[in-house]
Amino acid sequence: MTFQRTLVTSALPYANGPVHIGHLAGVYVPADIYVRYLRLKGENVLFVGGSDEHGVPVTIRARKEGITTQQVVDRYHQIIKDSFEGFGISFDVYSRTTSNTHHQLASEFFRHLYDNGKFVEQTSEQFYDPETQEFLTDRNIRGECPRCHAAGAYGDQCEKCGATLSPDELINPYNAINGNPLTKKETKHWYLPLDQYQEWLEEWILQEHKEWRPNVYGQCKSWLDGGLRPRAVTRDLDWGIPVPIEGAEGKVLYVWFDAPIGYISNTKELCDAHPEYGNWETWWKDPSTRLVHFIGKDNIVFHCIVFPTMLKAEGSYILPDNVPSNEFLNLEGDKISTSRNWAVWLNEYLVDFPGKQDVLRYVLTANAPETKDNDFTWADFQARNNNELVAIYGNFVNRALVLTKKYFDGKVPAAGTFNEYDQTTIAEFQNVKTEVEKLFNDFRFRDAQKEAMNLARIGNKYLADTEPWKVAKTDMERTATILHIALQIAANLSIAFEPFLPFSSAKLRQMLSMSEL
Numbered sequence: 056m057t058f059q060r061t062l063v064t065s066a067l068p069y070a071n072g073p074v075h076i077g078h079l080a081g082v083y084v085p086a087d088i089y090v091r092y093l094r095l096k097g098e099n100v101l102f103v104g105g106s107d108e109h110g111v112p113v114t115i116r117a118r119k120e121g122i123t124t125q126q127v128v129d130r131y132h133q134i135i136k137d138s139f140e141g142f143g144i145s146f147d148v149y150s151r152t153t154s155n156t157h158h159q160l161a162s163e164f165f166r167h168l169y170d171n172g173k174f175v176e177q178t179s180e181q182f183y184d185p186e187t188q189e190f191l192t193d194r195n196i197r198g199e200c201p202r203c204h205a206a207g208a209y210g211d212q213c214e215k216c217g218a219t220l221s222p223d224e225l226i227n228p229y230n231a232i233n234g235n236p237l238t239k240k241e242t243k244h245w246y247l248p249l250d251q252y253q254e255w256l257e258e259w260i261l262q263e264h265k266e267w268r269p270n271v272y273g274q275c276k277s278w279l280d281g282g283l284r285p286r287a288v289t290r291d292l293d294w295g296i297p298v299p300i301e302g303a304e305g306k307v308l309y310v311w312f313d314a315p316i317g318y319i320s321n322t323k324e325l326c327d328a329h330p331e332y333g334n335w336e337t338w339w340k341d342p343s344t345r346l347v348h349f350i351g352k353d354n355i356v357f358h359c360i361v362f363p364t365m366l367k368a369e370g371s372y373i374l375p376d377n378v379p380s381n382e383f384l385n386l387e388g389d390k391i392s393t394s395r396n397w398a399v400w401l402n403e404y405l406v407d408f409p410g411k412q413d414v415l416r417y418v419l420t421a422n423a424p425e426t427k428d429n430d431f432t433w434a435d436f437q438a439r440n441n442n443e444l445v446a447i448y449g450n451f452v453n454r455a456l457v458l459t460k461k462y463f464d465g466k467v468p469a470a471g472t473f474n475e476y477d478q479t480t481i482a483e484f485q486n487v488k489t490e491v492e493k494l495f496n497d498f499r500f501r502d503a504q505k506e507a508m509n510l511a512r513i514g515n516k517y518l519a520d521t522e523p524w525k526v527a528k529t530d531m532e533r534t535a536t537i538l539h540i541a542l543q544i545a546a547n548l549s550i551a552f553e554p555f556l557p558f559s560s561a562k563l564r565q566m567l568s569m570s571e572l
Contacts, residue, residue, distance in 0.1 A: 058345035058376075060099040062338045063090050064318045065144075066350045066358075067107035067152070070131040071116050074138055075398035076431060077391045078351075080419040081381040085500050086349035087144045088420070089379075091554035092495045101338055104139070105150040105321045106132040109295040110310035111192045118232060124294050128153060138401035142412050143557040147332070148325035152313060156327070157320035161313045162299040164369065165288070169300060173368040174245040175285055182210075182222055183240035184230045190242055190291035191222075191230060198225030244306070245298070246285035252364045253283050259374070260359060267359075268498070270426065271380045274355045286361065288312040315362040319372075340371050348378045355380050379498040382424040386431050399431070413556040414440050420555055423501040443508065448559075451514040452548070455541040456566060458518075462527055467542055468535035477540055480517050484510055484544055491551060500555075507551040514544040542567065 065086040068074050074083075086102070093100040108128040117124040132151050139149065151157070168174060182191045196210035201224045203216035209231070210222035222228060228237050249256075260267075260275050267275075288309050289298050295307030319339055326335040338344055348358045358378050366372040385391060391398045404415060418439050422429045459465060473481070487510050494503035523537040549563040564571075 056343075059341075059343040060101070060338070061093055061345045061347060062101050062103065062322070063093075063347050063349065064103045066348075066354050067105050067314055067317050068135050069110070069112065070106040070108045070128040070135065070151070071113045072131060072393055073134050073400045073402050075391060075393070075400050076386070076404075076415070076419060077384045077398065079142065079401060079415070080384040080423060080429075080431070081351040082349050083139065083142070083144050084416055084419055085379065085381065085423065085498070088500050088503075088554040089347070089349070089495065089498070090145060091557065095550065095553060101322065101325075101332065102145060102147045103318050103321050103325075104144070104146045104148070105152065105317050106135055107310065107314045107317065108132065108151055108153045109307070109313055111194055111292070114292075114294050115195070115232065125153070134402050138405065141405040142401060142416065145557075148321050150317075150321040150324050152317045152320075154320065154324060156324040157313075157317055158296050160320040160323060161296050161308060161316045164316050164319075164365075165308060165312070166299050168247075168365070168368055169245070171368075173247070174288065175248050176243060177246055177285070177287075178241055178243045180239040181242050181291070182228060182237045184233075184235050185238055186235050187230070187233070189293075190240070191237065192290065192292075193222055195231050196222045196225065196228050196237065197231040198222075198228035201226055242291055243302075244287045244289045247288050247312070247361070247364060247368070248285045249283035249360065249364055250285060252367060253279065255367065256283070256360060256364065259363070264377075267377060268379060268426070270352060270382060271355055271359060271378055274352070275359050278356055278360060283360070286311075311357055311361065312365070315357065315365070340373060342373060344373055346373055346375045348375050350378060350380045352380050352382050377498070382426065382428045384419070384422070384424050384429055384431055387433070388430055410558075413559045414444060417444060417504070417556060420500055420504045425499065425501055447508060447515065448511045448548070448552075451511045451518070451541075452545055452563060452566075454518055455514065455538065455545050458523055459538050459542060462523075462531070462534055463538065468539050470539035471532045471536045473536065473540075476520070477536065480513060480540065480544075483513050484547055487513070487551070488547070495554075504555050507548075507555065510544060510548050510551055514541060514548070517541065517544070 063086055066082050068078060090100055090102040106128065113127050114124050117127045136149050139146065182196055184191060193210035197207050199206055200208035200213040200216060200218065202218045203213060205213055205215035208220060208225060210220065210225060212219055229235060230237060257279055261279065265272065289303065289306045290309045291305060292307045295310065296313050298306045298308060322338050323335040326332045350358050355378070358375065363374050366374055386397060386399065389397060418436050421439055422431060422435065487506060491503050491506050494506060518541055521537045523534045526537065527534040545563065546567055546569060549560045549567065549569065553560040
């Protein structure tokens with residue numbers, strides 16, 4: 056079908072630490088590239104982001120630092136937001152899940168599903184600390200690994216042997232915060248019955264969305280083949296959105312349930328404050344809106360199975376048209392690890408490499424983990440900067456502008472008659488435009504950037520072959536034509552690279568005295 060508008064969301068980063076290059080490569084640069092491309096085409100697009108501020112890890116950090124949980128999320132929300140702004144991630148709105156708008160909308164969403172009988176209630180025994188009188192999440196429980204017998208394995212995973220665990224499997228489980236031994240206690244929770252939507256999901260994903268990336272389609276198929284089970288939407292915690300029903304005191308909405316609703320609440324917050332963006336419900340409930348989620352592979356299940364089931368159960372929302380998820384980016388051959396501080400943090404990069412945001416955007420796109428995990432190395436960073444951005448892109452722009460300054464006092468010369476070689480060159484860069492757009496539409500940004508760089512290659516070859524510095528000695532009219540074409544290529548270069556190198560493209564447009572695109 057033909058869509059009238061596109062709503063683009065990017066995964067909400069978790070506000071218990073800064074963001075790193077893995078986040079940028081996996082989610083935010085690809086999303087920004089796509090949004091900038093749609094804006095260049097004059098399409099109606101909205102780019103929604105925000106910080107995910109509920110859940111357990113922020114409470115753990117707050118306890119360790121002796122500050123409030125709100126202080127933790129306030130600090131990291133600002134660091135993350137500033138980092139994205141520094142890298143030109145052009146959100147229309149970047150809000151947070153502790154906002155009043157989000158609390159109200161998430162509560163209403165839950166209540167609507169509850170009132171319409173969409174949840175199932177289950178009572179189960181869960182680990183409980185009698186001393187602190189609190190139920191513990193999987194990540195808050197530690198014990199001996201039943202596989203490798205390492206001490207201090209988490210309730211969801213052993214970091215030594217990599218085994219996926221459940222807290223019930225741990226030997227001698229204890230509270231990870233204070234070391235207290237644990238008991239079991241009954242508690243009631245509400246569950247989203249994913250199993251009831253299994254048949255619909257199989258039809259919607261496996262039959263109607265075969266165009267999704269193989270990694271996305273494959274992971275969804277694996278989950279569906281294994282059979283879906285009900286998933287809890289509430290938790291026994293004191294940090295989060297209170298469950299808005301009687302008998303649920305001391306319980307909050309599970310963070311995986313409330314976080315994706317943040318896309319909706321952030322859209323509402325923007326539209327309520329800025330009516331020029333239209334009604335938020337048009338962006339989320341009108342079938343002529345196209346919804347695209349940009350995420351990392353660890354979020355595929357939530358965005359392709361869980362969140363669509365929530366939207367389907369509610370009944371009035373559109374569903375995602377595409378979910379272009381990337382794989383993971385490694386650093387110097389090793390998995391990026393926040394706990395080991397093995398990462399390149401964006402806020403630190405902005406300080407250490409001032410004015411070099413586009414270099415990192417370029418390198419991360421060139422190495423984008425679109426189909427498999429990929430690796431970032433500083434040697435490759437240096438090589439791509441020197442051998443591609445400087446030697447190809449920068450070299451062409453410099454030659455075209457310096458020669459124009461030398462022979463025509465910096466004014467764009469009028470073109471004379473185009474010869475056969477001129478026409479061949481013009482046809483080549485028209486072909487680049489067609490190919491780049493095709494790759495953008497297929498979410499193949501790595502290849503699109505490579506193809507865009509061919510414009511600069513065409514420009515360099517054209518100047519090398521025509522040698523305007525020699526022609527200028529005998530034929531200024533021909534020199535004018537050559538440089539006129541070279542400047543047109545440079546102008547096209549500033550457009551083609553706007554999604555990839557926004558800062559450099561703006562600088563180049565300024566050099567060329569181009570109006571806004």
